[in-house]
Amino acid sequence: MTAASYDLSAQPAAVQPNNLLAPARWLTARHLDKALWFTGIVVVIFGVVLTAIGADISFSLWENFVSSGPAWFTLAMGATAVTSFLPVLVAQGQTRGRFVAAAALALAALAALLSIFVLVGYGAESLLNERLGWSMALVGEHTFDSRSQIFLVFSEYFVRYLLFGLVGILAGYGFYRAGGWWGTLLLLLTAALPLGLGNILLVQEFEIIRQGFASMTFVWVGLTTATVAGLGLTLAFELVLFFVCYALLRTVPIRTKLN
Amino acid sequence: MFDGRDPIFRQIADQIRQDVVEGNLLEEEQVMSTTQYATTYRINPATAAKAFSELVDEGVLYQRRGLGTFVKPGARERLLELRRQRYFTDVLQPALDEAARIGIPLEAIAAHLTTAGDVEPAHAVGAHHEEKA
């Protein structure tokens, strides 16, 4: 029947891959499902906490939270993108390279949405300060001077969250490649190192490198500091990070799961 | 559905030949498509196609592009002629061998033939064909 009528010699692949948007859209939707839960819980907790202590604090609780909370969330999403979604995307005919690109796009979308969430939170904070006479003030040295500099606020948090997201992909690679035990150990390389580097670039605190690792703790805690130049440098670093993830993930074999 | 005796394509071909001879498949009648064979008996469509191919070569079936496979006019005649040619080697001789094996002498067979010779000419092949046509 059919076999005899086909030429056994090489045929050009007639199936052209469609654009990157389809897998990126799908990954974004998966992250959004979780992001909705995350933001919902955050709003509820903040509502409760502020009702209790809002009038008494003189620093911005929101600023304190959003410098790390959504960042680590984005990192977690980056890691689970690899461990949960790399196999299914490859199983549906995507290359690992395209997976990384799609994941990066999805994480960028997530970072953007979380940054908007941050903006809304700041807006609410300003409103509370105005209407209720609270005095939650910004503590850190940001690229922005006031909460109303929307573009700068958005950019700063977007760059920060995207950094954590990409590092998440790297950490996820460690886990998927080497298993839970080794993956955790490798976190030093896959997470701590790039995060440290990225944050140093962001805050332009090169002193820390000179002063040695003891002052690394400042880098983790002092995440409320950033400069405009730092944003540029970190973005460049993120590009490098992306290519590192791309190169590494292209070599990963897709394993058999034990259900 | 198919036993293990012969390759499946041969069993399909034999079944179609039998249907044509017995008049269950008439001239110009369409046979089941290879797809229908495939899904009904859970076999590869190429197996049915192989059977068809053999029958087309024999002049029992013919194919019309896009429409299907049909019984060729005169197929029954051709099959009966083939059977007639092979009757002595394929049917009679084995029967005689079996008779020898179980100990029936040729005289008994000859005697049986004499009484059987009183069979009505209507049962001969030609008359049979006229009835069906």
Next chain:
Amino acid sequence: MMTSTAPAAISPLTPLPAPYAVQTEDLRVNFGATKALDRVSARIVPGAITGLLGRNGSGKSTLLAAIAAYRRPSSGRVLVAGREPYEEPAVVAGICLLREAGDFADCSVRQVLQLAASVRPTWSSTVADRLLERFKVPMRKKTTNLSRGQRSALAAVIGIASRSPLTMFDETYLGMDAPTRYAFYEELLADYSEQPRTIIISSHLIEEVERLFEYVLVLDQGRLLLQESADDLRERGARVVGQSAAVESFVAPYTVVSRQSLGRTMAATIYGALATDARADASAAGLDIESVSIQDLFVHLTADSSHYVPAGEPVDSQHAKELR
């Protein structure tokens, strides 16, 4: 319905892709010191259904994974549609491998189907919707909570509805009960007739599924034992049935694979081509000669397991548990 996402690359004007030809050249895949595949040079005929047979640990899954570019060869080459598939977007987009454990994500069945529908250029939503009904696949359940049978059903739906020019089933239907398996074979054959593609089915449930095969590849301990058409393979042996003594004397010059006796009757399966006058001799001796099932031949061909070392991909169970 829920799977109707416009496939991006195929429009009514786009010609359907031709079924992929597959070739491996001296393919080796090693897991550490274990040789899962040892110098396998196979050719898969495009547009046909090929059976991949082998005992557990013979390398079937590894071969399919290598063809699907799930892993890279340790040495040698895999060629799909004339190109090496590893990290080649245009080639892998047309390859669909379904495995028993199910390479699904931590999401719902519906979401996996949405993904497939949006990235598989040849996806057919009509077929998918009909199959989802027939196999009663639970759309809302998380893929991690599916029973074995439901996983098999989902794999069947994706495998058939994707209509990929190279579709491979790695023992995915083993979780199905018999009626569901038969339904799977029917649906697969029907859709295959409607739109031809290259299909590889790996199995050790040979008896049931061998009629689907046009070609057969047999692997044993990582090596390719034979590759030929199913009919040719069946001709390699014969089953001689009749009175015990007569059978014994007839099969004496041949390799006897198995014997079954009931009273004074015996059925002996032999491996090897019959001599020219053999059939006439058998008939004269009152013996019946029947064709052999691939199952019987397979058992014989892979029988020597005295120095059998399981060569399979180590499944990382600890890893899988921690990442759930």
